Amino acid sequence: MQSFNPPVRTLMGPGPSDVHPRVLQAMARPTIGHLDPAFIGMMEETKEALKYAFKTENELTMPVSAPGSAGMETCFANLVEPGDKVIVCINGVFGNRMKENITRFGGEAVVVEDKWGEAVSVDKVEQALKDNPDAKIVAFVHAETSTGAMSDAKAICALAAQHDCLNIVDTVTSLAGSELRVDEWGIDAIYSGTQKCLSAPPGISPISFSERAIQKLSNRNTPVTSWFLDLNLVMGYWGKGAKRAYHHTAPVNTLYGLHESLVMLTEEGLENAWARHSANHEDLKHNLEAMGMSFVVNEGDRLPQLNTVWIPEGIDDAAVRSRLLNEYNLEIGAGLGDLAGKVWRIGLMGYSARKENVVLATAALKEVLASQ
């Protein structure tokens, strides 16, 4: 058994995205204790920076010590009680995963379905709210990583509020890549990932809960099933003040990485980061369309950071991706579920959203397709 020296790739799939050398170097700094005063200071800065990234003043804003899937589970485990009716919008893999979470925690899922590649239909959500006056939560994915579709989070949250429902929003792929305003849009519970547009290594999930969400949590009749994700306990460690109670051992070095990526975000400015993702998307779109490729998602609903295009007819999906990886060290994403073998997902996330990557991906894809 020998040390593992990974190949140096350019990561233009659906995540993880390329991690900046500054962030990688931060990961290698000496590990210190999770109750060290110096570490607690860094935790405070991280929470503040996450508030900035989420555009929120929510006190309960913190990173969960596990990947985005655990961030999702944190929201559902804490907010769904047995018997709760939850309207869940499914237009891809991650809406389905939300539904799994709801039913496993004893909730009743009312499904609002849209075609993969389309945004969630706001009209259908409104109808479901009218049809289910006893619904307590509306859950949906802002940026569907399996298709590249963006939904109208602002409109859906407003509707949910009109019908006295909380909302749970998946922003794993949108945070720091597209416009996202937690307080202005009235988002109640939100989760994201570190390995997409923040370009920190995977393994952590930033979350934020509104006062309304905390109230629902405080008024539960049953304990949260998960001890590890029970925010009543987690907040003893991540909460306000210098006095922190041990709950679990935080992933110290991964948090160094997240902290550094947030330093870089504040240096660039959140709105500038959104604009950079859009600009690179425009360039890539122009290049791909010039090659005769077309997008799965309608123009107005596209995520700039995840470009999902139909694989040209007669082209072998796996062969192309494999050549890109082996010959150009370039990773692009395969399709998931119904879209497997039919689409490619080309990510422009975080540090990967750069001009040099746009031209690299275009040129490499052109060469490989020409010799298929």
Added chain:
Amino acid sequence: MQSFNPPVRTLMGPGPSDVHPRVLQAMARPTIGHLDPAFIGMMEETKEALKYAFKTENELTMPVSAPGSAGMETCFANLVEPGDKVIVCINGVFGNRMKENITRFGGEAVVVEDKWGEAVSVDKVEQALKDNPDAKIVAFVHAETSTGAMSDAKAICALAAQHDCLNIVDTVTSLAGSELRVDEWGIDAIYSGTQKCLSAPPGISPISFSERAIQKLSNRNTPVTSWFLDLNLVMGYWGKGAKRAYHHTAPVNTLYGLHESLVMLTEEGLENAWARHSANHEDLKHNLEAMGMSFVVNEGDRLPQLNTVWIPEGIDDAAVRSRLLNEYNLEIGAGLGDLAGKVWRIGLMGYSARKENVVLATAALKEVLASQ
């Protein structure tokens, strides 16, 4: 907001332990995709090395993508069904946490209690098994991190098997630090952490399940409550063969760190690592006793990697630890729960278990105590 440059500490608390520079450097290697063939090769090596560390041939041996508390939850979420009677041994914080897990997943906990600082009483376990012929699982902590007591895992597992019970064993602090033989002792479900005697950064929990445990999992009447920790799904990604299905995004760089720490373990040899922990413990014990300090745990039941001593009378716990940290950059651990303010926990775990640390801790403690 500026980059975070942690102080350089010597970590001699209950974990995290000092991380070797080779492991830190591994963390900083370029992130690659969690489905990259190169990454999948590294996953296979990691699984094999974990089998070596656990002394098992269990096919289901893998790292959970979250800290040890989530490793614990993985065992209980997958193996405890509503109504299952579980005998749980409590002789410290982590036995209590096991009980919390059991009841949250709908199990019925039968508690076998021992004093903090004592090993689990094998006789009491036998009695509980006789009194509860319908019990399905026996759960206990091999190495109780809150007290420094080691229990007789071999004897307890044998008793459980005689009474047709599965066992769940917490080895967060023992793995790679003390004798531990999963197959020989008949352990069914085991979890550990990376940040103790493996000296990889925190954030990952190695687990291993026997065939008997997998059978219980396969025969469940109810789905596992946690989607994130459902091993039926997780094994689609971590299981055998080159074809891996996406479940969640693995913590790529933290796994680099774990891999490197396992490379170092195979270089040293597992039995040599056990012996190193013992030898350094003997030296530290000699020094502490020469200073008039005494151990909380009886000689035969002590964990070499976690030395829990009574705080001398009249000494201010927090003041001493704070001076050690601020003046010597040395972290030792406080007491937890009933032992808070009464004991110190001095860790000699993994890369922290070195002669130079033994003399540093001794000398620093001597100086500080002399001037209290």
